Amino acid sequence: MKRTITCIICPKGCEIEADNDSGTLVLSGYDCARGKRYAETEMTCPMRTLTTTVRLPTGRMLPVRTDAPVPKAKLFDCMAEVAKIRLPVKPVAAGEVILADICGTGANLIASAAWELNANP
Amino acid sequence: MTDNKINLKYDIVIIGGGPAGMSAAIAAYEHGNRSILIIEREKRLGGILKQCIHPGFGLEMYKEELTGPEFAARLIAKVREYNIDCRMSSMVLDIDRKLCVTGTSSDLGVFTVQAGAVILAMGCRERPRGALNTPGTRPSGVFTAGAAQYFVNMYGYLPGKEVVILGSGDIGLIMARRMTLEGAKVKAVCEVMPYSGGLARNIEQCLNDFNIPLLLSHTVVEVHGKERVTGVTIAQVENVPGKGRVPVKGTEQFIPCDTLLLSVGLIPENELTTSCGIRLNPATKGAEVDQDRQTEIPGIYSCGNVLHVHDLADFAAEEARIAGEAAAERVRKLRENAGEKSCEEGGFKVGLKADGKVRYVVPQVITAKKDVNVFFRVSDIFKKPTLVVTASGSAEGAEGETGENVLLKKKYLKLVPGTMQTVTLKKEMLEQIPDGGRIEFKLLPGDAE
Numbered sequence: 001m002k003r004t005i006t007c008i009i010c011p012k013g014c015e016i017e018a019d020n021d022s023g024t025l026v027l028s029g030y031d032c033a034r035g036k037r038y039a040e041t042e043m044t045c046p047m048r049t050l051t052t053t054v055r056l057p058t059g060r061m062l063p064v065r066t067d068a069p070v071p072k073a074k075l076f077d078c079m080a081e082v083a084k085i086r087l088p089v090k091p092v093a094a095g096e097v098i099l100a101d102i103c104g105t106g107a108n109l110i111a112s113a114a115w116e117l118n119a120n121p
Numbered sequence: 122m123t124d125n126k127i128n129l130k131y132d133i134v135i136i137g138g139g140p141a142g143m144s145a146a147i148a149a150y151e152h153g154n155r156s157i158l159i160i161e162r163e164k165r166l167g168g169i170l171k172q173c174i175h176p177g178f179g180l181e182m183y184k185e186e187l188t189g190p191e192f193a194a195r196l197i198a199k200v201r202e203y204n205i206d207c208r209m210s211s212m213v214l215d216i217d218r219k220l221c222v223t224g225t226s227s228d229l230g231v232f233t234v235q236a237g238a239v240i241l242a243m244g245c246r247e248r249p250r251g252a253l254n255t256p257g258t259r260p261s262g263v264f265t266a267g268a269a270q271y272f273v274n275m276y277g278y279l280p281g282k283e284v285v286i287l288g289s290g291d292i293g294l295i296m297a298r299r300m301t302l303e304g305a306k307v308k309a310v311c312e313v314m315p316y317s318g319g320l321a322r323n324i325e326q327c328l329n330d331f332n333i334p335l336l337l338s339h340t341v342v343e344v345h346g347k348e349r350v351t352g353v354t355i356a357q358v359e360n361v362p363g364k365g366r367v368p369v370k371g372t373e374q375f376i377p378c379d380t381l382l383l384s385v386g387l388i389p390e391n392e393l394t395t396s397c398g399i400r401l402n403p404a405t406k407g408a409e410v411d412q413d414r415q416t417e418i419p420g421i422y423s424c425g426n427v428l429h430v431h432d433l434a435d436f437a438a439e440e441a442r443i444a445g446e447a448a449a450e451r452v453r454k455l456r457e458n459a460g461e462k463s464c465e466e467g468g469f470k471v472g473l474k475a476d477g478k479v480r481y482v483v484p485q486v487i488t489a490k491k492d493v494n495v496f497f498r499v500s501d502i503f504k505k506p507t508l509v510v511t512a513s514g515s516a517e518g519a520e521g522e523t524g525e526n527v528l529l530k531k532k533y534l535k536l537v538p539g540t541m542q543t544v545t546l547k548k549e550m551l552e553q554i555p556d557g558g559r560i561e562f563k564l565l566p567g568d569a570e
Contacts, residue, residue, distance in 0.1 A: 006325040013321025061277045063174040063190045113190035
């Protein structure tokens, strides 16, 4: 398969040409090692960092994200798991693990902001 | 009634507690000032970052990728560490030319703050439907992308289930993904221009990942529905000289949907700026400033998205540091020269002009002979253009000479309106220019499209 991949690692958005017709993956157009790695996973198992929200006991939302990319194909499975989360009435620290090993991906869902009991709404 | 009005005094008053306001406060503190007040109308610091839960922040400032709330938390931690005073839930009503700020809050009522310097950091707001003149009915279900983002990310309300998005700026793209992940069906993103103003990575990860079509050179020509949006009619547009981008007859198609999101540009929020008599630049829709981000009124500075809309929060925050430092320096100098009449700048002033292809430059005035970073943005897509910066003589004009010399030339592979560019004017270049001179930014087109 030949594909042009727009790199999403940084705002530069390099266009990387990928070709695995010969059995080995040939890449060109990347500007850094991270871009090359991105194109490699994109051709095998595309991965994405998930950012979403979890409902707080007050009714407001807590921003959360995965601490590592998860397979793109599992994003909606992860969203379904997130929807089931009911947070206990206790403070949350930024970076605290909300759900470990989400959908068996090995990535943890972590809080991207702190929440205190008496926080402003 | 006015007898018990609260009168406060601070060296530096910053209006707005978003990335620019906090960053300006931090820079002013680090420059040695200890009398700083941030006034914020919301209950919490952070501005728009609070609802920007996606990653992509901090790459410039912290060299790591953060979400909006994480980026805000870094700045908030510094504001707290430095013990900088913040008046929350307080609305500034007026600033006068003597740097007296009038505000109101439920705890103080109407209050005034006499400042030695005022930094405007009010940010920007979204262009609403009214600015587009889109025909059709007025049903519920039409939201700006940022309003939808607020409902979804702060309250967990999904504003609709079947969505069309008009405008392909980054907020629109981000919301296409966000609504999709939350279970809505985004049917199309229409962009009136032949190219998207959003980042390539956002088109990839927000649209292509979810097979959402991006329809370039398309716009919404009618909104349908009585109580609630029932659909929109979209059409292709073509550029007709003299008329602009007009819909092409016969290309109309109806898309059933219950929600229309608008991501059609941002406008700096300058009501306070104009109320104290500062004129706005028609291209940036912000104040005109010098290299220190000082406006035409000495002691009033402007930075971040209220000055001109930035591509990244990082850039807005970095620009605010310039204003914060300069404000602290002004106060220091005023104190040093206490009693004397404050010294005027050293009698050097040159204006910066853009040729139209270069849509705008910031700053618009330079009053000091030191290295100055100039931001500029272009008006269209240009392939292989050359930027030429020239200087012309004094206002009186050197006799018999055209008096124009080239300060710098720079070739680019591609310039697009969505990406702000920076060039540095060196101290040595500025030293060649007489007081009252003019610096012009021109773009020479390269290969034809």
